[in-house]
Amino acid sequence: MKLKDALKDVLEDNELRKLIKSYDLIGDIILIRIHPDLESKREIIAEALHKIYPRVRSVAAVPLYSYTDKLYRTRDLEVIWGDENLETTHKESSCLFRVNPRYVFFSPRLSYERMRIARKVLKGETIINMFSGVGCFSIVIAKKQPRTRIYSIDVNPYAYEYMKQNVRLNKAEGKVIPICGDVREELKKLDFEGVADRVLMPLPEQAHSFLPLAARALNLDTTEGAGSVIHYYDVAIGRKDGDLFKKSSKRAEDILASTFENSLRVEIEEQRIVRSVAPRKYHVVLDLRVERMR
Numbered sequence: 001m002k003l004k005d006a007l008k009d010v011l012e013d014n015e016l017r018k019l020i021k022s023y024d025l026i027g028d029i030i031l032i033r034i035h036p037d038l039e040s041k042r043e044i045i046a047e048a049l050h051k052i053y054p055r056v057r058s059v060a061a062v063p064l065y066s067y068t069d070k071l072y073r074t075r076d077l078e079v080i081w082g083d084e085n086l087e088t089t090h091k092e093s094s095c096l097f098r099v100n101p102r103y104v105f106f107s108p109r110l111s112y113e114r115m116r117i118a119r120k121v122l123k124g125e126t127i128i129n130m131f132s133g134v135g136c137f138s139i140v141i142a143k144k145q146p147r148t149r150i151y152s153i154d155v156n157p158y159a160y161e162y163m164k165q166n167v168r169l170n171k172a173e174g175k176v177i178p179i180c181g182d183v184r185e186e187l188k189k190l191d192f193e194g195v196a197d198r199v200l201m202p203l204p205e206q207a208h209s210f211l212p213l214a215a216r217a218l219n220l221d222t223t224e225g226a227g228s229v230i231h232y233y234d235v236a237i238g239r240k241d242g243d244l245f246k247k248s249s250k251r252a253e254d255i256l257a258s259t260f261e262n263s264l265r266v267e268i269e270e271q272r273i274v275r276s277v278a279p280r281k282y283h284v285v286l287d288l289r290v291e292r293m294r
């Protein structure tokens, strides 16, 4: 049953119009945004969700204009029904993810994107996941293509602890290597230059500033025509059917051209909208195949 239908006899028409119909079901908890005019109806909305999903243990509200932590990408959450403890286990693509969205970023809306990347990975690849969170991209890849090594870095110590649990839970030891720290420091410490076949950059708001680092980590001397790949995430503003990707691709190409003095060939293998985050504002991904010009 849809949330709007469950509430149609309880809320007024003007209230139903303000109801935000989408929400995130993560394991046995639900995160929902509630319009400020419906503040007094929060418990009613939560109870309706519980009726639709009887197994749900907690419903938490994400304030409509909530502050997102700039570094960890977490949001303020307020439990409006059920258990205050938001730690849960989420199932996706035959993987299990232990998370607590109070302390770590997690979005079930990225499940298609995670599988899309996993399908592209070839046997034997060395991969760097620069912003791994609790390890979701890495673990989905390891499950789909077990003969890979995915160095998975996150600066949030809670995300790192969950990532270690998730690696064990999904039997991905030796394939997914959890690393805690700032990716700039960690790649330097590990002397990660010219080794990766693929770099994931799932931090749309800031990924552009890490592009030179990602390209330096790539093995640029693969066989001619093969190249290595950067999955570059960005924020794009505009109409879906317009030149939505143009600014993102130009920015990426300009950064790579100036850092490497025009010595790289960059080809956009695929580009897509990952999700809509506001009217005419999207998270997008560009798969950049990068190789050294000969």
Ligand SMILES: C[S@@+](CC[C@H](N)C(=O)[O-])C[C@H]1O[C@@H](n2cnc3c(N)ncnc32)[C@H](O)[C@@H]1O
Binding pocket: 071, 072, 073, 105, 106, 107, 110, 130, 131, 132, 133, 134, 135, 136, 137, 153, 154, 155, 156, 159, 181, 182, 183, 184, 202, 203, 204
């Ligand atoms: C949008 S989340 C991506 C989470 C993950 N890819 C997933 O699928 O759930 C971005 C992550 O990048 C981490 N982060 C931000 N800046 C970082 C940095 N400089 N070095 C390492 N991790 C960073 C944050 O802690 C956060 O977990």
